[in-house]
Amino acid sequence: MSAEIDPSLRTYLAPLEDAVAELANTWRPDDPAYRADVYPQTMTSLSYSYFAYFHATPEHPDWAPLWNPVYTLQPNPDDIYLYSPIRGDLTYRVSGNRGTVHILSFTTQTFMSGMVDDISLIGGHNEIDDKDLVFAPNGDFEVIFSAERPTGHTGNWARIDPRAGGMMVRYRSYDWETEVDPTLSIECLDPVPPKPRLTPDEILARITEMAKFPARKTRSYYRMQNGVKARVGFNVFEPIRMKGALAKQVYWPACFQLDDGEALIIETDLPERRPYWNIQLNDPYFNALEYVYRLSSTNGHFAKVSSDGRFRAVIALEDPGVPNWLDPAGYKEGGIYGRWFDCDSEPLPTIKRVKLAELRDQLPADTPVVTPAERAEELRRRIRACQRRRRW
Incomplete structure (x- = not known):
């Protein structure tokens, strides 16, 4: 053993203060409510970092929860995320049953966000989704992940970059009430020794990395959200395609702002072919807003489309009594x-800021009324459906 173990764990957790220091990069660094919000945000990322650094190894892979409202910053409310460490020079088999979710996808890359100081080092992306795989009639499948296709292998295969360090899985659901999530395992096919007991040096090094994770993650996500605000301001959407990850997906972020007695009307055309689309609200620090007990998101299954074929949603602090609140x-x-x-197209939505009392004057005349009883039932169904998905 080369390291002398400090009797105080706080010594190794000191980098947590770097995450709190990111308060300076929020929209209101002097607001005590902002400071209070940044504290639990730091704890969510710290809680996830245990999985990242202690749960599994590339030689002994295992799924751990990734982004969700308990563990770290923004998740897509429609997605369940899993993560396992991998190594680009090893071969892996993922097998199980696809379930009935709308989309099942796999992404491999060098690092996950939060694991390196320099996010430009995150690369080596390779992706497949269920459209690329062959399944048995009952949904069973297996796929080999490796840098080169194994000799003689004719089944499902996916390339991983030789520098790969992690695999992320998304279970993307449209109808939360009826779709069944996949059941998956991951195993390394190369000969490896038994999973070892960690040395004191290894434990201390991993704890130190855990403590660095929240600041790294926060810097990355604040940069993304602040960039949108700097480029287009409030209540304007900006189309963005992420480099590498989810090549099929175009994002349309915005920073919203409204006051008491106001509403924001989001309006957009819809693509003719739209296998999946959604919209969600985040807080000012890039955390998904409460989405089990609040109607803070919707998707192409749940959304109500206006009679003219356009989608309209309303952001308001109180229930406006219209669809897609x-x-x-x-x-x-x-x-x-x-x-x-x-x-097949990527329309850019618009946002209109209006007085809540004048909302219906700004919507189509045939916009339905959603009664308090109907809204309560909508929320009850959402709560049940979301709780029945395994989010961690």
């Missing part, structure tokens, strides 16, 4: 993220 959960400013996945 996006509840900002008490926040008067924050982020919006929409997604067009593999669509």
Whole structure:
């Protein structure tokens, strides 16, 4: 053993303060409510980092929860995310049953965000989804992941970059109430020794990396959200295609802002071919807003389309009594993220800020009224459906 173990764990957790220091890069660094929000945000990322650094190894892979409202920053409410460390020079088999989710996808890359100081080092992306795989009639399947296709292998195969360090899985659901999530295993096919006991040096090094994770993650996500605000301001959408990951997906983020007695009307054409699309609200720090007990998101299954074929949603602090209410959960400013996945066009929505009392004058005359009883039932169904998915 080369390291002397400090009797205080706080010594190794000191980098957590770097995450709190990122308060300076929020929209309101002197607002005590902002400071209070940044504290639990730091804890969510720290709680996930245990999985990242202690749960599994590339030689002994295993699925761990990735982005969700308990563990770290923005998740897509429609997605369940899993992660396992891998190595680009090893061969892996993922097998199980596809379930009935709308989309099942796999992404491999060098690092996950939060694991390196320099996000430009994150690369080596390779992706496949269920359209690229062959399944048995009952949904069973297996796929080999490796840098080169194994000699003689004729089944499902996916390339991983020789520098690969992690695999991410998305279970993307449209109808939360009826779709069944996949069941998956991952195993390394190369000869490896038994999973070892960690040395004291290894434990201390991993704890130190855990403590660095929240600041790294926060810097990356604040940069993304602040970039949108700097380029287009509030209540304007900006189309973005991420480099590498989810090549089929175009995002349309915005930073929203409204006040008491106001509403924001989001309006857009819809692509003719739209395998998947959604919209969600985030807080000012890029965390998904409460989406189990709040109607803070919708997707192409749940959304109600107007009689003219356009989609309209309304952000308001109180229930406006119309379809597609996006509840900002008490926040008067924050982020919006929409997604067009593999669509044949990429329309850019608009946002109109109006008085809540004049909302119906700004909507089509045949916009239905959603009664309090109907809204309560909508929320009850959402709560049940979301709780029945395994989010961690």
